[in-house]
Amino acid sequence: MKISFLNGLRIAIAAAAAMGLVAALNLPQVNSAVKNAAYSALEPVQSGIWNAGAGIHGFFEPLAKINSAAAENEQLRAQVSGLLAETARISELKKENDFLRQGLNLELDKEFDLKLADIVAKDIARDILVINKGRRNLIDLGMPVITAQKSLVGKISAIYENYSEVTLATSKDFTFDVRVGDGIDGLAKGQGEYRVQLDLIPKDKDLKSGTAVYTSAMGGIFPAGLLVGVVDKISKNDVETFQTAELAPAFDARGSKQVFVASGKAPLELVSGAKKNND
Amino acid sequence: MTKRQLFLVAALGAAALVQVSLAPHFLVAGQAWMRWINFVAVTIAVIAVFEKKNNKFSWVAAFTGGVFLDLYSNPFGLWIVILVGAVAFIKLILKKYVRIVSYW
16 A cells, blocks of 8 residues: 555654654653643542542452461461560550650651642552642652551652652662661662562571561651561572561552651651761 | 544543552452553554554554553653554554455
């Protein structure tokens, strides 16, 4: 089939127009304005779909895990007996903590300047969420995003006028310093698809499954003390210098509807101050 | 553009919304398989395979679907290139290697 000159010209003009449009849409200001406008227009529908998905996810999750339910039940029974003793200890610590908080006037809203945001979408191929707070709400790049339970969600990686993108802690190639339990320092590496790996833990350290992992202020990315997850499967290798482990992340995007953007008061200022000193 | 084509463009927009807002919630056998099932790409592939030989709508659908998906990823244009490339590949295969014979 031969293409006539006129048709060829038409196709060439259409292709050039399409390429020009795509190039224009990659200009930061145009890209930001177009995405912001599109998100604004689609948000009512998207929020509804996201919330419906979060509800349905909770309904089907037990069916998907039915095979491992018996083993999990045994494991949970064992954990419950351990946790009862732990609860008694925590109760004592809580009294002490409450007393100290009253004394130091340290509440969560004193630690962070929190902005509540709804999740509206997720990037197709990567662990990146879109939330409905943006530049207009004084959101800035690098701000940590947390849950109401002070668990780590991720950090702000792109901002538009009314919306922002949150790169999840599970995002591929996203690394940050963590502290395991009471004091083992390590590195958390996002693996994508809601998975995180714990790395650079010396082999002589006693790493236990179920130990809580928190952020560390060392890398200057997040404030210290945000719950990242718990240690799941530990792998030790005679050849390797360090041991690694899979983490069960504390934040599950699939069942979540809202998050907090922590625009940080004391801890973040300390972190940025430390970073400036290092520079 | 016909009514049917307008409906298909709207369907592509809906598929993109489902892809970014509903699909991320689901795991199949503990894995996030849904990220590999792209509703927009599947819809465009179906259009490209079943449209009449001289019809050019699949190219428009690929571009439009790409724009919808690119709103939720970076850099802008990546999905347009992928989907237009997929349509070109399907058209090439259909032209060179597939012959539909009709006895009626």
